[in-house]
Amino acid sequence: MLHIKNLSKTFTSAGEPVHVLRGVDLDVKAGERVALTGESGSGKSTLLHLIAGLDAADGGIIALEGTEITGLSDSGRAALRRDRLGLVFQQYNLIPSLSVDDNLAFQARIAGRHDGAWHGELIERLGLGKLLKRYPEQLSGGQQQRVAIGRALAIKPTLLLADEPTGNLDEETADKVLALARDLVARTGCGFLMVTHSLHLAATLDRHVTLHAGRVS
Numbered sequence: 293m294l295h296i297k298n299l300s301k302t303f304t305s306a307g308e309p310v311h312v313l314r315g316v317d318l319d320v321k322a323g324e325r326v327a328l329t330g331e332s333g334s335g336k337s338t339l340l341h342l343i344a345g346l347d348a349a350d351g352g353i354i355a356l357e358g359t360e361i362t363g364l365s366d367s368g369r370a371a372l373r374r375d376r377l378g379l380v381f382q383q384y385n386l387i388p389s390l391s392v393d394d395n396l397a398f399q400a401r402i403a404g405r406h407d408g409a410w411h412g413e414l415i416e417r418l419g420l421g422k423l424l425k426r427y428p429e430q431l432s433g434g435q436q437q438r439v440a441i442g443r444a445l446a447i448k449p450t451l452l453l454a455d456e457p458t459g460n461l462d463e464e465t466a467d468k469v470l471a472l473a474r475d476l477v478a479r480t481g482c483g484f485l486m487v488t489h490s491l492h493l494a495a496t497l498d499r500h501v502t503l504h505a506g507r508v509s
């Protein structure tokens with residue numbers, strides 16, 4: 293479902309080129325959960341941003357269920373992100389003027405995929421019931437992280453991309469959140485690609501790949 297071939301990305305830093313991705317190949321099958329590890333600065337977030345169409349690659353192909361993300365216009369990538377991708381990034385990007393309840397439902401509503409029963413289950417399993425009327429600025433980091441995870445799951449995405457999604461959570465809550473993601477993958481057959489520094493968490497997924505020297509192995 294996710295097919296990445298020979299992907300490259302170079303940044304310029306202080307006038308010098310930094311070759312972050314140098315021919316990344318990676319496939320994620322429907323219903324597969326893949327952990328991506330790699331040392332700090334190895335390019336994990338860069339890779340997720342390219343898959344999400346938030347930045348453009350220099351070369352190579354990214355295709356999601358046959359749609360070439362690398363060939364889409366900005367608006368095409370935005371539509372794909374809205375309708376098919378669940379994103380949990382290190383900046384939670386919650387909407388400050390919306391309550392927790394509305395933040396959770398926002399993407400699903402604009403994608404035309406709001407499902408009341410699933411919304412209720414997410415609130416329950418993420419322990420957000422008492423926080424629904426609050427606004428993001430009234431939440432702790434871990435609470436904001438749970439809302440961001442709920443929002444990403446709410447659309448029942450084709451592909452769930454998560455960058456250290458449990459980094460701000462205690463171990464018990466992290467386990468619950470991952471169990472929820474696991475259930476979603478099992479129920480809907482979506483793909484799940486998760487960046488983590490935890491080898492323990494990586495070992496709980498189906499496959500573990502590492503980004504090193506600009507390539508995935």
Ligand SMILES: Nc1ncnc2c1ncn2[C@@H]1O[C@H](COP(=O)(O)OP(=O)(O)OP(=O)(O)O)[C@@H](O)[C@H]1O
Pocket residue numbers: 303304305310312330331332333334335336337338339
């Ligand atoms: N917009 C940018 N301009 C210049 N350099 C950048 C930019 N974004 C990332 N980089 C550089 O690209 C490299 C990869 O960064 P990236 O954030 O993808 O790494 P990472 O593996 O996610 O790191 P971490 O585990 O610390 O989050 C780093 O050397 C970083 O400084």
